[in-house]
Every structure is written in C-alpha cells, then in structure tokens.
Amino acid sequence: MKEIRIHGRGGQGSVTAAELLAVAAFADGKFSQAFPAFGVERRGAPVQAFTRISDSTIRLRSQVYEPDYVIVQDPTLLEIVDVASGVKDEGIILINTEFAPETFKLDTKAKIITIDATRIALDVIGRPIVNTVLIGAFAGATGEIDPESIQNAVKERFPGKVGEKNAEAIQRAYEIMMGVKK
Amino acid sequence: MTATHDVDMEKMVVVEGSYSVAHAVKVCRPNVISAYPITPQTHIVEDLSQFMADGEIPGCEYLNVESEFSAISALVGASAAGARTYSATTSQGLELMHEVLFNVSGMRLPVVMTVVNRAVSAPINIWNDHQDSISQRDTGWIQLYAEDTQEAADMTAQAFKIAEDKDVLMPAMVCMDGFILSHVYEPVVLLEQDLVDQYLPTFDPEFVLDPKNPMSFGAFADPSTYTEFRYLQEKAMGVALRKIEDAANEFNEIFGRYYGGLIEEYNTEDAEIIIMAMGSIIGTLKDVIDAHSSKGEKIGLVKVRSFRPFPKFEIKKALKDAKMVVVLDKNISIGLNEGALFTETKACLYNTHIDVPVAGYMIGHGGRDIPVSTIEKIIDEAKAAMKTGIDIESQFTDLREELL
Numbered sequence: 001m002k003e004i005r006i007h008g009r010g011g012q013g014s015v016t017a018a019e020l021l022a023v024a025a026f027a028d029g030k031f032s033q034a035f036p037a038f039g040v041e042r043r044g045a046p047v048q049a050f051t052r053i054s055d056s057t058i059r060l061r062s063q064v065y066e067p068d069y070v071i072v073q074d075p076t077l078l079e080i081v082d083v084a085s086g087v088k089d090e091g092i093i094l095i096n097t098e099f100a101p102e103t104f105k106l107d108t109k110a111k112i113i114t115i116d117a118t119r120i121a122l123d124v125i126g127r128p129i130v131n132t133v134l135i136g137a138f139a140g141a142t143g144e145i146d147p148e149s150i151q152n153a154v155k156e157r158f159p160g161k162v163g164e165k166n167a168e169a170i171q172r173a174y175e176i177m178m179g180v181k182k
Numbered sequence: 183m184t185a186t187h188d189v190d191m192e193k194m195v196v197v198e199g200s201y202s203v204a205h206a207v208k209v210c211r212p213n214v215i216s217a218y219p220i221t222p223q224t225h226i227v228e229d230l231s232q233f234m235a236d237g238e239i240p241g242c243e244y245l246n247v248e249s250e251f252s253a254i255s256a257l258v259g260a261s262a263a264g265a266r267t268y269s270a271t272t273s274q275g276l277e278l279m280h281e282v283l284f285n286v287s288g289m290r291l292p293v294v295m296t297v298v299n300r301a302v303s304a305p306i307n308i309w310n311d312h313q314d315s316i317s318q319r320d321t322g323w324i325q326l327y328a329e330d331t332q333e334a335a336d337m338t339a340q341a342f343k344i345a346e347d348k349d350v351l352m353p354a355m356v357c358m359d360g361f362i363l364s365h366v367y368e369p370v371v372l373l374e375q376d377l378v379d380q381y382l383p384t385f386d387p388e389f390v391l392d393p394k395n396p397m398s399f400g401a402f403a404d405p406s407t408y409t410e411f412r413y414l415q416e417k418a419m420g421v422a423l424r425k426i427e428d429a430a431n432e433f434n435e436i437f438g439r440y441y442g443g444l445i446e447e448y449n450t451e452d453a454e455i456i457i458m459a460m461g462s463i464i465g466t467l468k469d470v471i472d473a474h475s476s477k478g479e480k481i482g483l484v485k486v487r488s489f490r491p492f493p494k495f496e497i498k499k500a501l502k503d504a505k506m507v508v509v510l511d512k513n514i515s516i517g518l519n520e521g522a523l524f525t526e527t528k529a530c531l532y533n534t535h536i537d538v539p540v541a542g543y544m545i546g547h548g549g550r551d552i553p554v555s556t557i558e559k560i561i562d563e564a565k566a567a568m569k570t571g572i573d574i575e576s577q578f579t580d581l582r583e584e585l586l
Contacts, residue, residue, distance in 0.1 A: 018367075019196075019198075019367045022196050022367045022368070023196045023367070026191075026194070026196045026369050029191065031368075031369060032196060032367075032368065032369065033366060033367070033368045034196075034366065034367040034368075035361070035362070035365060035366040035367070036361075036365060057187075057189065058368065058465075059330075059464075059465030059466065059468050059469050060465060060466050060469050060554075061362055061462045061463065061465050061466050061552075062466055062551055062552055062553045062554060063551045063553070065553060
C-alpha cells in the first residue's frame with residue numbers, strides 16, 4: 001500500500017486532489033481511499049488530505065502518519081507545518097515552488113522534488129489553481145498513477161473547457177517531471 | 183460468520199460515502215424524505231435533493247423543514263399514512279428529535295434514518311464518535327452500525343426490509359461514522375435498482391391513516407394497557423433479532439455481499455483475546471488482527487452490527503471460550519465511567535457460566551484519530567491482563583495528561 005499526504009490551504013483544492021488521485025488509481029486497477037483531515041474548514045487555513053492506493057481492499061481508517069509521498073501545494077506552509085513528519089526515508093516530498101529542491105532544509109531522508117506549479121497553472125489554466133497540476137507532477141515523479149487516468153478523472157469532474165485546460169496542465173507538469181527524472 | 187464479499191471492480195465506482203448512501207436511499211424508492219441539514223450529514227441530503235431536482239425519485243415528496251424536530255414529526259404522519267419514509271441527521275439534530283423518536287417507535291412506524299455519527303456539545307465538536315446515537319439507545323429504534331461505505335449503503339436497504347417487516351414494524355437507524363465514512367472516497371458498488379426491487383418489497387402496511395377507515399395512532403393508554411404496548415415493542419425487537427439475520431442472508435443471496443448478521447466474528451475461533459467494537463474502527467482492527475495472526479497470535483474480533491436489538495445470545499456464544507475480552511466504545515455514560523457496549527457486554531455475561539475478564543476502553547471521542555499504535559497498546563495491555571488480571575476495568579484511551 002502507498003500512502004499520500006497532501007498539504008494545502010483551505011480553498012486550494014487539497015481534498016479534491018486527494019479524491020482525483022483515488023479515482024485515477026482505481027481506473028488503473030488499484031483499490032483506493034481518499035479523505036480529508038477534517039479541520040474547521042476556512043479559506044487560507046492549513047489543511048491536509050490523504051489518499052491510499054493498494055493492490056487489495058483498503059480497510060485501514062486512521063490518518064496517514066508515515067506517508068510514502070507528500071505533496072505541498074503552498075511553500076509558505078513549510079514555515080508553519082512539519083510537512084516532512086513521518087515521511088518514509090525512500091519517500092518523495094513534492095513542493096510547489098519556483099526554487100530548487102536544495103533550497104529546502106527539511107528534517108528528512110526523503111527526496112525533495114520541486115515544480116513551479118503556480119506558473120504552469122497561470123500559463124495553461126489562466127488561474128493560480130495548482131491542485132491538478134501537482135497531481136500531474138505526482139504521476140511523473142512517482143510513476144504510481146497513469147497520467148491519462150488523472151486527466152480522465154479531472155475531465156469527468158470538471159466537464160468542458162475547464163477540464164480540457166486542466167488536463168493540458170497535467171500533461172505539461174507530467175512531462176516536466178519525466179524530464180527531471182532523466 | 184465472517185464477512186464475504188464478491189469483489190468485482192468492473193461494477194465499482196469511486197464515490198463519496200454520503201453519495202453511495204443517498205443513492206441507496208433513492209433506489210429503495212422512498213415516498214417521503216424529510217430532513218434538516220447538519221454537518222456531517224449534509225452531503226447525503228444534498229445528494230438526495232439533487233436526485234429530487236433531477237426527477238430521479240419518482241413518487242417521492244421531499245419536505246423542507248425548519249428543524250430536526252419537524253423533520254421527524256413530519257415522518258410520523260407520512261409513515262402512518264402508509265409512506266416509505268427516510269430521514270438523516272446527526273449529533274444535536276438527533277438529540278433534538280429525542281422526544282419524537284419515542285413516538286415513532288411507540289406508534290410502530292418503520293421510519294429509516296441514517297445517523298452520521300458525531301460527538302455532542304458542549305464543547306461544540308463536529309467530528310465523529312457514537313455519543314449521539316448511543317444516547318438514543320432506549321427510544322425503541324433498531325440501531326445498526328456500518329464498518330465501511332459499502333456496508334452503510336447496503337445496510338440502508340436491509341434496514342427498510344427489517345423495519346417494515348409486518349412482524350417487526352419498528353424504526354431503524356443506520357449509523358455510519360461522520361467524516362470517516364461520510365466523507366471518504368472509496369470504491370463501492372452502487373445498489374442496482376433491479377436488484378433492490380427484487381430484494382425490497384413495496385411497503386404495504388396493514389394499518390394506515392385513512393379518512394375512509396378512520397383509526398388513531400399513538401392515542402391515550404392508561405395504566406391498564408400501557409405496559410402491554412411496551413411489552414409488544416420489546417417482543418418486536420426480539421423478532422427483529424432474527425429478521426436482521428434474515429435480511430443479511432437474503433441480501434447476500436441477491437447482491438453477493440455479507441457483513442455478518444447481528445454480529446460478525448473475525449478470527450474468533452480459538453482466539454484467546456477478543457476485541458469488540460462497532461463502526462469504522464473495525465477495518466483498522468481487522469488489519470491489526472491480521473498482522474498478529476501472521477505471527478501466530480490468537481486475537482479475534484467481534485463486530486457488533488446490531489446494538490439494538492442487542493444480540494446477547496450471539497455475543498455469549500462468540501466470547502465463551504475467550505481468555506480476555508476488550509471492548510472499545512466511542513461513547514461514555516458519564517458517572518458510570520463506562521461505554522455502553524462494554525457495560526452491556528459485561529451484563530450479558532452475568533448469570534452465565536462464562537467467566538472471562540472484560541476490559542473497557544473509551545476511545546476516539548470527538549474525532550480523535552485512532553492510529554494502529556493505539557490498538558497495539560490496548561492489545562499489549564490485554565496480553566498482560568490475561569496473565570495478571572485486569573488492572574483498570576474501564577478507562578479513557580490516549581488521554582492527554584498535559585491538558586488536565
């Protein structure tokens with residue numbers, strides 16, 4: 001089983017991102033589970049959401065304490081939330097930022113990968129909504145999910161032009177990540 | 183009997199728990215829905231409102247009301263007039279219904295209601311525990327607790343079948359853990375309309391409010407007759423014990439999914455330690471128990487699906503050979519320092535030849551997460567108690583001493 005923790009701020013679509021990952025992973029033939037760390041939701045407050053992906057039925061209902069992957073939607077969270085908490089040594093922390101991974105001194109052995117998701121979102125979608133861009137990058141950085149499954153999940157959730165634009169942004173983020181891996 | 187599922191990914195979709203329950207309600211063809219929105223029940227009634235707006239629940243009236251008290255009161259009239267009725271609520275909303283809940287049961291109206299379990303105020307807390315429904319224990323409603331979102335949906339159809347059975351005619355609560363199940367996205371089979379039609383007969387009550395054939399419901403009963411009404415309610419709950427098993431078995435025959443009837447026994451054969459619990463914590467417990475079993479440790483689980491009627495016989499049978507029993511409760515009877523399942527489990531073992539120590543843990547109040555490490559700690563204590571006896575009979579789990 002692979003466990004993912006998404007850090008964001010209220011309104012950034014962290015819960016939606018977790019749900020889309022679950023839908024996409026299931027389309028890939030895996031079992032999945034997505035849920036928020038239910039806070040008192042308000043715009044701008046730090047929030048967390050979780051996704052589990054497994055080859056067999058998922059029964060575990062606790063929050064995720066030792067994630068394989070962490071996605072950080074907003075780099076300003078690094079100052080107030082321990083995003084590296086419990087991440088497995090061989091894990092990946094994916095951060096939305098214009099800066100290079102070396103910039104971030106986190107207490108972890110996990111690999112830090114950065115992507116300027118805000119820039120991609122502004123260029124392709126025209127709005128600084130980064131959740132879909134980041135799950136596209138996640139697909140590229142981890143290889144856990146087929147990017148096409150993510151694009152399909154997004155297009156189903158957001159029909160029409162919005163979905164198409166998001167799918168394009170996902171593709172761009174995925175390709176950038178594949179380039180980074182090389 | 184252990185749960186069995188045909189897992190057919192082709193039939194499954196990843197949806198929110200609330201949606202799969204709302205969908206289950208829809209295919210059960212209710213005639214009247216009456217509910218007032220309250221977190222974390224909201225998504226269920228929003229989805230049902232959407233179905234109504236889209237014309238997907240023919241022959242149904244959705245009543246917008248100004249409170250939970252009105253929501254359940256409206257269903258008293260609707261159900262007495264012969265309608266299949268549904269509501270959903272949680273926490274303070276359920277507590278506001280309290281007075282009317284007795285009326286629904288006393289008039290023998292088979293209303294089905296989803297309780298999206300949440301803690302009660304004060305202090306205000308929107309997260310999950312079982313205090314809300316446990317506090318309605320004695321209102322004469324059947325109470326079933328679901329382990330996952332599929333079971334919550336499937337249990338909805340089962341609840342209509344049990345409640346409306348002419349030998350039962352008692353209202354039923356389907357209890358699902360707030361947020362943990364209501365807001366989780368996971369793969370489920372949405373109940374198929376044709377199979378539900380095959381499973382659930384139309385509601386055809388013998389006694390209805392009808393101007394052409396006037397009769398009264400819930401009228402005056404003086405000391406010469408009141409006792410017999412209570413006796414008959416209790417007798418109906420006794421019948422429900424069997425009907426809950428039947429409903430689970432028939433569901434399995436048609437849908438290929440079974441979660442246990444009154445209880446589910448998991449790894450209980452030869453188990454030295456048996457853990458008892460209700461609701462979504464069961465999934466985590468099964469994972470932990472599997473890990474211990476692979477090391478050869480004999481730890482089993484009794485999942486209580488039906489809290490009312492309380493399955494004394496099945497519980498005694500499941501626990502009789504255990505060396506240690508641990509009961510987990512997401513509720514407390516303040517002043518007794520015990521959770522309800524713990525108290526009742528102990529009670530049903532008294533006056534028997536079963537002599538097994540029972541320890542109670544109150545856990546997960548107000549949505550406090552229950553990590554695997556907490557379960558492991560409880561198992562460690564149970565192992566020690568098996569040798570030396572119980573040190574503390576009932577206690578709070580994961581208390582933050584630094585706050586006290």
